[in-house]
Amino acid sequence: MVEKRKPLAVKEAIERVLKYSVHGESEQVDLQQSYGRFLAVDIIADHPVPPFDRSPYDGFAIRSIDTKYASTDHPVDFEVIDEIGAGSVSEFTIGEMQAVRIMTGAQIPSGCDAVVMLELTKVFQKAGRDYMSLKRSFNKGDNISFKGEDTQYGNILVKKGAYISPGIIALLATFGYAKVAVVKKPQIGIIATGSELLDVDEPLVPGKIRNSNSYMIDAQARRSGAEPVYLGKLVDDLKKCYEAVKVALENVDFLITTGGVSVGDFDYLPEIYKRLGANVLFNKVAMRPGSVTTVAEVNGKLLFGLSGNPSACFVGFELFVRPIIRTFLNSERAHLQRVTAILEEDFLKPNPFTRFVRGRISLTAGKVVASPIGLDKSNVVTSLADANAFIVLPGGTRGYKTGDNIDVLLIDDQTGSEFSWAESFK
Amino acid sequence: MVEKRKPLAVKEAIERVLKYSVHGESEQVDLQQSYGRFLAVDIIADHPVPPFDRSPYDGFAIRSIDTKYASTDHPVDFEVIDEIGAGSVSEFTIGEMQAVRIMTGAQIPSGCDAVVMLELTKVFQKAGRDYMSLKRSFNKGDNISFKGEDTQYGNILVKKGAYISPGIIALLATFGYAKVAVVKKPQIGIIATGSELLDVDEPLVPGKIRNSNSYMIDAQARRSGAEPVYLGKLVDDLKKCYEAVKVALENVDFLITTGGVSVGDFDYLPEIYKRLGANVLFNKVAMRPGSVTTVAEVNGKLLFGLSGNPSACFVGFELFVRPIIRTFLNSERAHLQRVTAILEEDFLKPNPFTRFVRGRISLTAGKVVASPIGLDKSNVVTSLADANAFIVLPGGTRGYKTGDNIDVLLIDDQTGSEFSWAESFK
Numbered sequence: 001m002v003e004k005r006k007p008l009a010v011k012e013a014i015e016r017v018l019k020y021s022v023h024g025e026s027e028q029v030d031l032q033q034s035y036g037r038f039l040a041v042d043i044i045a046d047h048p049v050p051p052f053d054r055s056p057y058d059g060f061a062i063r064s065i066d067t068k069y070a071s072t073d074h075p076v077d078f079e080v081i082d083e084i085g086a087g088s089v090s091e092f093t094i095g096e097m098q099a100v101r102i103m104t105g106a107q108i109p110s111g112c113d114a115v116v117m118l119e120l121t122k123v124f125q126k127a128g129r130d131y132m133s134l135k136r137s138f139n140k141g142d143n144i145s146f147k148g149e150d151t152q153y154g155n156i157l158v159k160k161g162a163y164i165s166p167g168i169i170a171l172l173a174t175f176g177y178a179k180v181a182v183v184k185k186p187q188i189g190i191i192a193t194g195s196e197l198l199d200v201d202e203p204l205v206p207g208k209i210r211n212s213n214s215y216m217i218d219a220q221a222r223r224s225g226a227e228p229v230y231l232g233k234l235v236d237d238l239k240k241c242y243e244a245v246k247v248a249l250e251n252v253d254f255l256i257t258t259g260g261v262s263v264g265d266f267d268y269l270p271e272i273y274k275r276l277g278a279n280v281l282f283n284k285v286a287m288r289p290g291s292v293t294t295v296a297e298v299n300g301k302l303l304f305g306l307s308g309n310p311s312a313c314f315v316g317f318e319l320f321v322r323p324i325i326r327t328f329l330n331s332e333r334a335h336l337q338r339v340t341a342i343l344e345e346d347f348l349k350p351n352p353f354t355r356f357v358r359g360r361i362s363l364t365a366g367k368v369v370a371s372p373i374g375l376d377k378s379n380v381v382t383s384l385a386d387a388n389a390f391i392v393l394p395g396g397t398r399g400y401k402t403g404d405n406i407d408v409l410l411i412d413d414q415t416g417s418e419f420s421w422a423e424s425f426k
Numbered sequence: 427m428v429e430k431r432k433p434l435a436v437k438e439a440i441e442r443v444l445k446y447s448v449h450g451e452s453e454q455v456d457l458q459q460s461y462g463r464f465l466a467v468d469i470i471a472d473h474p475v476p477p478f479d480r481s482p483y484d485g486f487a488i489r490s491i492d493t494k495y496a497s498t499d500h501p502v503d504f505e506v507i508d509e510i511g512a513g514s515v516s517e518f519t520i521g522e523m524q525a526v527r528i529m530t531g532a533q534i535p536s537g538c539d540a541v542v543m544l545e546l547t548k549v550f551q552k553a554g555r556d557y558m559s560l561k562r563s564f565n566k567g568d569n570i571s572f573k574g575e576d577t578q579y580g581n582i583l584v585k586k587g588a589y590i591s592p593g594i595i596a597l598l599a600t601f602g603y604a605k606v607a608v609v610k611k612p613q614i615g616i617i618a619t620g621s622e623l624l625d626v627d628e629p630l631v632p633g634k635i636r637n638s639n640s641y642m643i644d645a646q647a648r649r650s651g652a653e654p655v656y657l658g659k660l661v662d663d664l665k666k667c668y669e670a671v672k673v674a675l676e677n678v679d680f681l682i683t684t685g686g687v688s689v690g691d692f693d694y695l696p697e698i699y700k701r702l703g704a705n706v707l708f709n710k711v712a713m714r715p716g717s718v719t720t721v722a723e724v725n726g727k728l729l730f731g732l733s734g735n736p737s738a739c740f741v742g743f744e745l746f747v748r749p750i751i752r753t754f755l756n757s758e759r760a761h762l763q764r765v766t767a768i769l770e771e772d773f774l775k776p777n778p779f780t781r782f783v784r785g786r787i788s789l790t791a792g793k794v795v796a797s798p799i800g801l802d803k804s805n806v807v808t809s810l811a812d813a814n815a816f817i818v819l820p821g822g823t824r825g826y827k828t829g830d831n832i833d834v835l836l837i838d839d840q841t842g843s844e845f846s847w848a849e850s851f852k
Contacts, residue, residue: 031626031641032641032644032645032654032656035644035645035648035649047630049808050635051635052632052633056735058688084633085621085622085662086621086734087620087621087622087623087633087634088621088622088633089632089633104688104734104735105635105734106622106633107632107633150808151808157808157811164645165645165811165838166642166643166645166646166649166740166810167642167740167811167813168811169638169641169642169644169645170638170639170641170642170736170740170810170811171638171808171811172641173626173637173638173640173641173642174636174638175636176627176628176629176630177626178625178626178627194512194513194531195511195513195514196511196512196513196514196531196532197513199604200457200599200602200603200604201602201604202602203602204477204602206515206533207478207513207514207515207532207533208513209476209477209600210599210602212596212599212600213596214599215457215595215596215598215599216592216593216595216596216599217592218458218461218595219458219461219590219591219592219595220592222461222462223461223592228458230458236511262484308512309530310596314592314593314596339790339792340789340790340791340792341789341792342792363765363766363767363789363794364765364766365766366767366768366793366794366831367792367793367794368789368792368793368794382475382576382583382597384592384593384596384597385583385584385591385593385594385596385597387593405792412591412839412840412841413838414838415814415838
């Protein structure tokens, strides 16, 4: 008998999964190893930036008042009493008509309130002493980078959960973080099921295909910030599958299986969930591809049963597994970023269920445009290679035309989104 | 005396650098390690996908001609003569009014030309034999994924130089690439110069700042696909700097220095280039920030002299170093992607030189909008953490208003671009 399954709306399915989200622990890594990780703590300024008034240019530090009457016709001469490079501090306090030769980044000497760029001066010597002259007036504060003008002491610079970019690394270095507290990567176990699966290095034989989903998920997990743990490929044997899943669940943070979740006679996952005493959150979602996506929970640990079809598997990962990984990593924007785009091609099929069509968005003449890629069959592997977005066509709609506004989810983007986007889906 | 330098247009500066671009060698890595690397060879389909006609559903494989008169009023019965799972091949050739129970992914048995989904059938037994009945007609080819419908034998699936995404990994697995030929990462040496620089783990002292550029470049290099090699931090000592640069050049593919390229008394890089007998491609670029960016070449090897100011350093890397890294990695889109965006805030300063303003683009209501971030001073570190784009304001323009179309370069994007974008700059 075919089991009757009631499809759950995408939004509700995601919400059920999110109820079991957990936050990961933190670990210290070297600054150089922190690129692409997620901050475990807020980064707070423990000193102002700049830490002192400093010169943004090579030139001379002066008292602006001494330039008051300077002009092209009346150049004014200053005695140069010291020379300081970046990293040095002048011991002098300058007086009337005196100047200090100063390099980019050096601290403004005591008594000075402006910097004159080298190019605007003329240097000369007189009676064995150094002088410079200039031909225009300057105001108090001219060409000075003031202490704290960039960042004040105590500011939150970056919030925990942020994806560590090169710009954030520069900040971490500036504030002395030789070690950085990042969230430990969650370990994602991956098990592929199906007697039709060959290893990647096996030659093709009739009726069989190579296991591509495990490797694809491995890379999706890395992109999401997780550490994939490949646990092997299983033939359709209930006992072996059950044992493998049971053992795996104990050793990873989350477990993904691919295949075996449908209603076929060799789809053993439903029976495995039963034997594990798992709480099946749902086993059918009102979406294409990926309607058989199943998520279950055992003692608070999530078990994702993704479809064996590559595209359905891909979508299932991005919609359900990615937000769990990103929440683990403390991200407040755990979901794929949703943006509005303009459809570049007709998509006239009706959508009884919400459809996630592989597509490509491009930014053209100030607009976000999207077009579907290739065939939209769930077993089409090649179109996954080109896709950078899912075009979302909500259930109950009757097809879309060129020029229509549509929602798309960005696949390659690290920015992410809060969960607002699902509001528009059925 | 202050050396007079003639600023070179950004486009010409980049073109001069590209003349010295080289392509890297390839190396074999395990499929799981290939995510984020760049393909060294084209990937060609050595078999069609699907490799055989197969069923995309659980159901029954039949001869469509036998369903010709089936209807709700006249159900038609089929004898089920075999059952095959994915990975198995039926040994039978079916005859009139016969069917084979077939699982998702299994090969279509000989003689069958359509698949009926399980949900549309009723199964029963009669005289110890299995039967199923159905109530509608099917056409030849219904519910069959045909051999080669996704990809034909010999197709180029992905071109060399492609960034290996999870979708491409799925393809590589499907086609049996247990090992993947990727381009060796170029080794990018990084030397920071400046007596004002403290190590990240040193406490702040008057006049000094922590070395942030090395770590920032380290991460930028990783993002670009290179392997950074940090070679230390040097005080402003000509002899030591010269020795360090000379040795470094021999051990890396490209060398980056930060600081020391300006016209200050302690800016030793110009003298070092002289002693090395380097061919200085340019030492001033008509852009802000980063006007002092210098690139030199010694025996065909490039030496990038980036500014010591964090923002100028950041821009210099993305404009000049990134395309050299990406070209090394065989990418045909070695440059940052340029897109047109709509300015969200006035930027009224005139632009004597082409300006690269740190900004944030967002995709809002189908449009690409951009706004500058914070102050636009070249020493502002914190705004780098939030920037995801450079807003490009060409030299000679008089400021821009909200709603104006502007060019932006995407920093976080892996897609890249050919060199078309610079055409619009002065």
